[in-house]
Every structure is written in C-alpha cells, then in structure tokens.
Amino acid sequence: MNDRPMLEGGTLRLRTHSIHVENRELISITGVKDVGSFNENEVILMTDGGGLTLEGEGLHITKLNLDEGQIIVEGQLIAFEYDEAPQQRPGFFSRMFR
Numbered sequence: 001m002n003d004r005p006m007l008e009g010g011t012l013r014l015r016t017h018s019i020h021v022e023n024r025e026l027i028s029i030t031g032v033k034d035v036g037s038f039n040e041n042e043v044i045l046m047t048d049g050g051g052l053t054l055e056g057e058g059l060h061i062t063k064l065n066l067d068e069g070q071i072i073v074e075g076q077l078i079a080f081e082y083d084e085a086p087q088q089r090p091g092f093f094s095r096m097f098r
Helices: 092-096
Strands: 004-008 011-015 018-022 026-030 032-038 042-047 050-065 070-082
Touching: 032 050, 032 070
Parallel strands: none
Antiparallel strands: 004 011, 018 026, 026 070, 032 042, 042 050, 050 070
C-alpha cells in the first residue's frame, strides 16, 4: 500500500488505506473517502484503495470521520471485497505512439 500525497485544507499530508479486523466483529478502516450506502447486511465505501463492500450481519457504523478518513463498523463480518481497480487513462505518449 502506497502513501499518496493529498492536498487538504491547503496543506500536504500523506494518507494510507488500511483495514483492521478484530474477531470478525470490529472493523476499523482508514483511507475512507465516502460512504455510498449501508444497512445491517452491507456497507459500501469508497476508499483510497478503490470501492470496498463489507458484508455481514448486524452491521452498524459506530464511528465515521471523513475528514480523517476513518470508519469503525461493528457486527458479524462475513466478507469484504474490493471493486475492480479503476482503469488508468492512457498517457499522452502512449496515445501518440500506437
């Protein structure tokens, strides 16, 4: 996982994306940009590492701080899955020299 510089509030800071799971009941995630949707069985997030879906039972968000990019979800975690990585747009030279 690479740290990427991000410009926030006029200052440059490094953000990382990480997931920490304790006993499949407490999920702490950093590098969260947005929460797409959530219910007791699914939480859909946009992270610095791409789209992320948490699946489980009795899921609820106990902490959310998008300014710091942190979320804590409690409940029985069954699975988590990343969306496919977004395709990078070809660079100028790769388009020129096809």
